[in-house]
Amino acid sequence: MRRLSLEARQSRLGWILVSPALVLLILVGAYPLGQTFYVSLTDARLASGRPANFVGLANYTRLAADPGFQASVANTVLFTVTSVIVEIVLGLAMALVVNSRFRGRGVLRAAMLIPWALPTVVSAKMWNYMLVDTYGVVNDLLVTRSGLLETKVAWLAEPGLALASIIAVDVWKTTPFVALMLLAGLQVIPPALYEAASVDGASRLQQFWRITLPMLRPVILVTLIFRTLDALRVFDVIWVMTRGQSGTESMATYNFRQLIDFQKLGYGSAVSVAIFALIALFVAAYLVVLRRWREAEMS
Amino acid sequence: MQSAIRWMWVALGCMTGLWGCSSPAPESAASGSGASARSRPEIIRINVDPIARNLALTEQLAAEFTSATGTRIEIIKGPTDATERLSQYLQYLGAHSPDIDIYQIDVIWPGVLAEHLVDLAGAFDQERAEFFEPIVRNNTVDGRLVGIPWFADAGVLYYRTDLLEKYGLSVPKTWDELGAAARTIQEGERAAGTADFWGFVFQGKAYEGLTCNALEWIASSGGGTIVDADGGVSVNNEAAARAVSRMAGWVGTIAPPGVTTYQEEEARQLFQSGRVAFMRNWPYAYALTHSQDSPVHGKVGLAALPAGPGGRASALGGWQLAVSKYSRNPEAATEFVRLLTSREAQKRRALEASLLPSRPALYDDPEIATAIPFIPQMKEIFLNATPRPSAQTGARYNEVSTEFFQAVHRVLTGEQPPDVSLAAAERALKEVLGRP
Numbered sequence: 001m002r003r004l005s006l007e008a009r010q011s012r013l014g015w016i017l018v019s020p021a022l023v024l025l026i027l028v029g030a031y032p033l034g035q036t037f038y039v040s041l042t043d044a045r046l047a048s049g050r051p052a053n054f055v056g057l058a059n060y061t062r063l064a065a066d067p068g069f070q071a072s073v074a075n076t077v078l079f080t081v082t083s084v085i086v087e088i089v090l091g092l093a094m095a096l097v098v099n100s101r102f103r104g105r106g107v108l109r110a111a112m113l114i115p116w117a118l119p120t121v122v123s124a125k126m127w128n129y130m131l132v133d134t135y136g137v138v139n140d141l142l143v144t145r146s147g148l149l150e151t152k153v154a155w156l157a158e159p160g161l162a163l164a165s166i167i168a169v170d171v172w173k174t175t176p177f178v179a180l181m182l183l184a185g186l187q188v189i190p191p192a193l194y195e196a197a198s199v200d201g202a203s204r205l206q207q208f209w210r211i212t213l214p215m216l217r218p219v220i221l222v223t224l225i226f227r228t229l230d231a232l233r234v235f236d237v238i239w240v241m242t243r244g245q246s247g248t249e250s251m252a253t254y255n256f257r258q259l260i261d262f263q264k265l266g267y268g269s270a271v272s273v274a275i276f277a278l279i280a281l282f283v284a285a286y287l288v289v290l291r292r293w294r295e296a297e298m299s
Numbered sequence: 300m301q302s303a304i305r306w307m308w309v310a311l312g313c314m315t316g317l318w319g320c321s322s323p324a325p326e327s328a329a330s331g332s333g334a335s336a337r338s339r340p341e342i343i344r345i346n347v348d349p350i351a352r353n354l355a356l357t358e359q360l361a362a363e364f365t366s367a368t369g370t371r372i373e374i375i376k377g378p379t380d381a382t383e384r385l386s387q388y389l390q391y392l393g394a395h396s397p398d399i400d401i402y403q404i405d406v407i408w409p410g411v412l413a414e415h416l417v418d419l420a421g422a423f424d425q426e427r428a429e430f431f432e433p434i435v436r437n438n439t440v441d442g443r444l445v446g447i448p449w450f451a452d453a454g455v456l457y458y459r460t461d462l463l464e465k466y467g468l469s470v471p472k473t474w475d476e477l478g479a480a481a482r483t484i485q486e487g488e489r490a491a492g493t494a495d496f497w498g499f500v501f502q503g504k505a506y507e508g509l510t511c512n513a514l515e516w517i518a519s520s521g522g523g524t525i526v527d528a529d530g531g532v533s534v535n536n537e538a539a540a541r542a543v544s545r546m547a548g549w550v551g552t553i554a555p556p557g558v559t560t561y562q563e564e565e566a567r568q569l570f571q572s573g574r575v576a577f578m579r580n581w582p583y584a585y586a587l588t589h590s591q592d593s594p595v596h597g598k599v600g601l602a603a604l605p606a607g608p609g610g611r612a613s614a615l616g617g618w619q620l621a622v623s624k625y626s627r628n629p630e631a632a633t634e635f636v637r638l639l640t641s642r643e644a645q646k647r648r649a650l651e652a653s654l655l656p657s658r659p660a661l662y663d664d665p666e667i668a669t670a671i672p673f674i675p676q677m678k679e680i681f682l683n684a685t686p687r688p689s690a691q692t693g694a695r696y697n698e699v700s701t702e703f704f705q706a707v708h709r710v711l712t713g714e715q716p717p718d719v720s721l722a723a724a725e726r727a728l729k730e731v732l733g734r735p
Binding site: 048 | 385392497556559560572698712714
């Protein structure tokens with residue numbers, strides 16, 4: 001047996017170590033995806049004994065002209081962009097606050113996580129009750145007690161407001177997670193940098209723009225990727241609060257409706273594949289950004 | 300950098316895992332004989348609606364069944380939202396799950412679920428003639444009786460007797476009268492200090508309940524029943540557009556703006572709190588609004604829904620009990636269904652939960668007539684009730700209903716004018732049903 005170079009041996013060991021994960025990934029990732037793609041080429045129906053027929057790309061040509069799906073894509077993108085931007089800005093503010101030294105910081109860091117710790121179905125139901133038009137506490141505060149608004153508002157009934165309310169609930173729930181990620185990033189910035197900056201006479205604002213933000217960039221990017229992918233798949237908060245009505249249908253709720261409510265396994269699978277392709281596009285865009293940025297850093 | 304890529308793999312894994320829907324294997328668990336029944340633990344699981352009064356009665360009957368037969372009954376509380384309940388059932392039945400033996404199914408579902416349900420025609424050979432004939436016919440799919448009528452339902456109008464008297468009004472007979480009476484009472488009560496008093500509530504959320512409500516408005520206005528008896532799509536017509544746009548005009552004026560998010564219970568709670576004059580609901584709300592601790596106790600009356608140019612229309616509802624083909628113990632399950640739908644149990648259900656019997660003979664029962672006077676009156680409403688177009692649309696009914704209630708909901712929330720919305724529904728329904 002010929003001796004392998006150190007690099008070749010290292011690489012072989014790498015493949016051996018990574019192979020269980022690869023097998024698992026093929027089982028739980030590639031196989032169901034392939035199956036879904038296969039079903040999307042048929043007219044199969046859920047919970048039906050009728051044999052499925054192969055229909056080629058018919059489901060995809062229908063999907064391309066489906067106004068319901070287009071609306072759900074638009075809603076989802078709007079939901080994702082708005083909620084992720086607001087979450088990052090608020091999360092950064094929260095992380096900066098709980099990163100500074102003050103009494104009760106430990107308690108505050110724990111309390112901050114409560115919305116994130118609640119199951120989404122529970123918090124969505126809770127918000128549903130608070131947002132009820134007639135006896136909800138939100139209207140009670142805004143109209144009856146403070147008089148900020150003239151009349152009670154049906155938050156989840158009006159088309160534009162319903163999506164805005166859902167975005168607000170998602171921000172309320174997910175900002176703590178963003179803050180936690182960013183807090184971890186803040187804690188690895190060496191204090192010496194700030195000391196040096198102070199000695200050089202940099203203001204707090206300059207320190208934020210010149211030290212904190214650049215040092216946080218990798219963490220922010222990872223958080224962005226994670227939150228974007230999560231938001232693009234949004235289902236539970238919408239399903240519980242509006243069932244996708246009043247202009248709040250997301251890609252995932254639309255998919256569920258086709259697959260389960262309408263039993264259209266074939267068409268629903270085509271929707272799944274389209275969603276997968278759309279999310280893959282976002283992933284690819286982020287990967288390009290990551291790579292460019294690392295190359296810039298190396299040179 | 301490393302962690303970024305790892306996160307993405309995790310996310311991809313989650314996504315694809317979620318969508319791993321494989322088609323079910325044909326015929327695996329259907330057990331025809333009860334040979335193995337003795338060796339298995341005798342537990343029957345029944346999935347029912349957790350409406351308080353009926354749930355308590357079902358628990359009592361289950362205890363009686365257990366002490367008589369030794370078979371334990373476990374009651375599983377399903378979602379109250381009918382649309383959600385059907386998707387739960389489809390997931391259980393699609394997976395051929397033996398976990399639920401008896402399903403409470405809606406009057407519109409026999410066509411969708413028939414292939415997963417046991418034919419009860421043999422077991423109920425003697426009794427089937429004692430149930431309302433139209434419902435038995437509705438529950439018979441390709442000659443198989445797949446559900447036994449449990450209780451019948453039809454939309455009714457609830458009104459506040461004290462407020463009608465206070466404002467010198469009579470029970471509204473037409474939709475126009477209802478609108479006028481609701482406005483008068485609402486203005487009067489608001490002037491008297493109840494700032495958030497409303498005239499009328501109904502079920503306006505985009506779900507199956509809105510299909511029932513809107514069918515009543517449209518059918519009573521002479522606008523047909525969405526899909527007519529021979530399968531032609533008739534949803535888009537002038538009478539229907541007028542009926543829906545009248546309701547849209549009521550949202551935010553005499554009905555709370557949030558009514559487009561209300562199901563039965565949201566409407567009932569608001570009505571029972573005493574801040575609404577009229578309510579469209581099912582008979583189950585009678586027992587709750589009439590209970591001793593109800594703020595409107597003794598002030599609630601019940602009548603047929605108002606009429607329009609097309610006469611009166613009350614959506615035919617009602618629930619059936621069906622035995623799953625995948626049950627490990629279909630004989631015991633069938634016997635429990637027999638007990639729940641028996642004359643005696645239905646009488647108790649009428650008296651305790653104000654649910655309408657599915658046996659016409661009970662409508663002439665003097666004890667029921669004395670305790671709940673509206674029940675004999677319901678026989679008339681019920682015999683003339685308007686069925687939803689489930690028979691002519693079969694397994695596609697759920698799609699038809701969803702396209703319809705979404706279209707109506709878009710009008711109620713002001714997203715689209717009625718003609719645009721109903722025309723869109725017509726196009727969608729023609730596509731669903733494959734009709735040019």
